[in-house]
Amino acid sequence: xxxxxxxxxxxxxxxxLKLFGLTLLFSIPLGLFICFGSINKLKIIxxxxxxxxxxxxxxxxxxxxxxxxxxxxxxxGTSIWNGTSGRFxxxxxxxxxxxxxxxxxxxxxxxxxxxxxxxxAGKVLGLTNREIFTKIILLQVTKRIVPPMSNEIITLVxxxxxxxxxxxxxxxxxxxxxxxxxxxxxxxxxxxxxxLLFSGVLxxxxxxxxxxxxxxx
Amino acid sequence: MSIxxxxxxxxxxxxxxxxxxxxxxxEEGEVISIIGSSGSGKTxxxxxxxxxxxxxxxxxxxxxxVLFDGANIESNKRIQEEEIRKKRLHFGMVFQQFHLFPQYTxxxxxxxxxxxxxxxxxxxxxxxxxxxxxxxxxxxxMNNYPHQLSGGQQQRVAxxxxxxxxxxxxxxxxxxxxxxxxxxxxxLKVIRSLADNNTTMIIVTHEMGxxxxxxxxxxxxxxxxxxxxxxxxxxIDNPQKERTKQFLSVMNKY
Numbered sequence: 001x002x003x004x005x006x007x008x009x010x011x012x013x014x015x016x017l018k019l020f021g022l023t024l025l026f027s028i029p030l031g032l033f034i035c036f037g038s039i040n041k042l043k044i045i046x047x048x049x050x051x052x053x054x055x056x057x058x059x060x061x062x063x064x065x066x067x068x069x070x071x072x073x074x075x076x077g078t079s080i081w082n083g084t085s086g087r088f089x090x091x092x093x094x095x096x097x098x099x100x101x102x103x104x105x106x107x108x109x110x111x112x113x114x115x116x117x118x119x120x121a122g123k124v125l126g127l128t129n130r131e132i133f134t135k136i137i138l139l140q141v142t143k144r145i146v147p148p149m150s151n152e153i154i155t156l157v158x159x160x161x162x163x164x165x166x167x168x169x170x171x172x173x174x175x176x177x178x179x180x181x182x183x184x185x186x187x188x189x190x191x192x193x194x195x196l197l198f199s200g201v202l203x204x205x206x207x208x209x210x211x212x213x214x215x216x217x
Numbered sequence: 218m219s220i221x222x223x224x225x226x227x228x229x230x231x232x233x234x235x236x237x238x239x240x241x242x243x244e245e246g247e248v249i250s251i252i253g254s255s256g257s258g259k260t261x262x263x264x265x266x267x268x269x270x271x272x273x274x275x276x277x278x279x280x281x282x283v284l285f286d287g288a289n290i291e292s293n294k295r296i297q298e299e300e301i302r303k304k305r306l307h308f309g310m311v312f313q314q315f316h317l318f319p320q321y322t323x324x325x326x327x328x329x330x331x332x333x334x335x336x337x338x339x340x341x342x343x344x345x346x347x348x349x350x351x352x353x354x355x356x357x358x359m360n361n362y363p364h365q366l367s368g369g370q371q372q373r374v375a376x377x378x379x380x381x382x383x384x385x386x387x388x389x390x391x392x393x394x395x396x397x398x399x400x401x402x403x404x405l406k407v408i409r410s411l412a413d414n415n416t417t418m419i420i421v422t423h424e425m426g427x428x429x430x431x432x433x434x435x436x437x438x439x440x441x442x443x444x445x446x447x448x449x450x451x452x453i454d455n456p457q458k459e460r461t462k463q464f465l466s467v468m469n470k471y
Contacts (some may be wrong), residue, residue, distance in 0.1 A: 062389035121316035124267050126306045129298065136254065139320045180434060217318040217366035 005178060005187045012174030012192050019088070019160045023095040024153065029173040030096060032178070048180045056101040062162050069166040084169070091163040099156060106148045112139030131162055143213040150206035154199050155203065171195075218281050220417055221266075221386055222246040226275035227287075228261055235261045236272070237441035243434070244384075246415035250428035250449065252305060253438035254464060259421045259428050261439070265390045266419070267310045274315055279307045279385055308325040309384030313391040313441055317363040324359040327381045334382075342381075356444045369400035371376045380411075387411070389420040405431075425468050429453040437461045 015114040037049035058062065069090040073079035081090040114137055122132035171191045178187040219242040228236040236258045242417035243249050251259045264270045266277065284304045317326050327346040332339055350359050353373040363371055370393055380388055392408065393401035407428050410416065412431045423429050428435055428449060435452040437445040437460075445452055445461045456462045 074360050115316070116316075117312060117314055117316035118318065120269055120310075121318070122314065123269065124308070124310040125378070126302050126307055127330060127333060130304065131333055135333070138317050141321075 001182075001184075005190065007172055008174045008177075009078045009187065009191060009194060012169060012171035012191075015088070015168065016029070016170040016194075017158045017159075017198075019091060019095065019163060019168070020157055022092055023099055023156060023160075026092075026096040027099035027103055030100035031107055035107040035111065038104060049181065053096055053104065056098055057105075061098050061159060062165055064096045065097055065162060065166055068084060068097075087166050088163075091168045092140065093165060095156070095163075098153070102152055103149070105189035106145050106152065109148070110145040111137065113144055114140050123217075139213075143216070146206060146210050146213065147179050150202070153206075154202055157199055157202065158195060219243060219278075220247075220280055222276070222278040223266075224276040224278075225287075226262070226265055226272045226373075228258075228265060228270060228272050234441055236265070239275070239443060241416065241436060241443060241446060243419070245270065245417055247434065248412045248416075248418045248420065248432040249434045249436060250432040251421045251436045251438055252425065253418065253429055256376075256440075257438040258441045259388055259438050263310070263419065263421055266386075266388060267308050268305050269310075272372075284417070296378070307385045308388040309379035309380050309382060311372070311387070311389045311392050313376050313394050315363075315368070315375045316394070317371055317374055317378070319363050322360045323355060323366065324364055325379075326363070326374055327378045330378070331381050334439070346377070346381060350374070353377050353408075354403070367385050367400060368396045369403045372396065372404045376404075376407060376411075380416075385417060385418055387418045388424070391421050391423065393422070393424060395465060399462055423468070425453060425465065439464070 018178070030209070034049060037045050038053060040046045069081055069087065070079075072081070079086075081087055101211070118140070119132055120137055122136050129149065160170055161172040163170050164176075171194055172188070175188040177193040178184050222242045223235070224240055226236055226239040239258075239262055241249070242299040251262065253259055253455075260271075261270060262418050265272045269298065272287060275285070276283060276287065289333060317323075318329065321329060324343070324346050326344050326347055328339075331342045331345070337345075346465075347356075350356060351457065353376060355370060355373055355377070357458060358370055359368060359373075366374065372395075376378060376387075389408065391402050396404065401424070405424065406419070408420065409427075418430045420428070420432065430449075431451040434446065435449045436443045437456070439460050445456060452461070453465060453467060456465055
């Protein structure tokens with residue numbers, strides 16, 4: 001039984017990891033775009049972007065999952081998310097949008113914390129704005145945002161369990177299935193070990209990254 | 218021909234006139250010190266020369282080439298980033314707070330901009346960078362990161378970084394104001410040696426003795442105008458205007 005449960009949970013965890021990895025893959029760069037929008041000089045760009053960030057951060061992720069999954073069906077009359085993979089993609093879209101908005105605010109804080117003098121020093125040396133960002137600002141921002149990003153990313157590991165609300169077969173879903181099929185609840189508790197193990201690995205990784213970036217102040 | 222001609226530069230922030238019409242010119246190899254109380258517009262003037270601020274009116278010419286013309290203010294607003302970048306390269310700037318790039322070593326700080334400009338080989342740039350740091354007395358500090366250097370050393374790296382771009386005119390914005398008194402000497406010594414090598418420099422400073430010894434000309438700024446200018450020793454030893462006398466007597470008390 002233990003083996004059956006473990007295999008089933010591993011399968012669910014694979015789906016959890018897939019959701020986690022793909023969410024990061026898309027939301028980290030998307031967050032940067034949103035961030036540039038939210039600090040744009042033009043109000044016509046800045047205001048709508050800030051409005052979206054407010055909505056996304058101001059409503060539960062659970063609700064966003066439901067809206068993104070059921071919304072298109074209600075509006076178009078036919079669901080665009082079909083089957084297991086369709087539900088997974090719907091969850092992914094919700095997670096990417098949600099996390100990109102949170103990341104964008106972390107980036108914004110990081111970018112605004114870099115002293116104006118760094119930009120000016122780059123300018124008087126004749127660097128282009130792009131060079132100033134990529135050669136001077138980016139690494140300093142990266143160093144400063146590692147702690148809040150690691151916080152957010154570890155939260156994401158656990159937030160992936162919300163996807164079960166639209167029947168994405170992630171680890172909690174698989175764990176709780178044993179309640180119905182075999183009348184046992186311990187597999188559900190067992191899922192905690194997977195989360196703990198994974199966040200432990202992430203904690204080690206971010207510790208390493210912080211150390212790696214400690215060569216400058 | 219003058220290396221730099223500045224005519225009737227004005228600059229307003231919100232509703233406060235910071236610069237109310239600045240005129241001066243300088244020759245190649247000349248050193249000009251700008252003195253005056255805080256808020257008199259010294260730093261704003263330097264920032265206008267470096268295109269960190271855009272003046273409202275006036276004209277800036279370097280070697281006879283018009284870099285800024287307030288009469289064409291409309292077209293100026295649309296000057297491409299690219300053009301401003303080229304114009305900036307006539308000037309070098311050393312900031313009060315150094316503003317070194319923390320993630321690069323001293324040598325990398327010096328070589329970054331020349332490497333991005335790409336008109337020399339990176340070996341050549343590295344050689345020049347090492348030479349410059351050596352001139353600054355930092356040959357044993359080339360591979361240190363800024364946070365491993367003292368304020369005086371950081372400022373000397375910043376001077377080398379500005380020199381690496383071969384500017385026509387090197388500007389200093391209170392280069393020793395953020396330093397401990399015992400570290401100002403080493404920075405002033407370096408600037409003095411640049412002056413001895415005929416580097417054209419504009420120095421905003423509160424070090425009156427230094428301004429008197431090193432510069433050819435002194436501009437005394439007060440409330441957005443140049444109130445008094447002339448030979449450095451004459452202005453500092455024998456100021457003509459009442460305001461200049463008052464400022465210098467306060468400065469000399471400390």
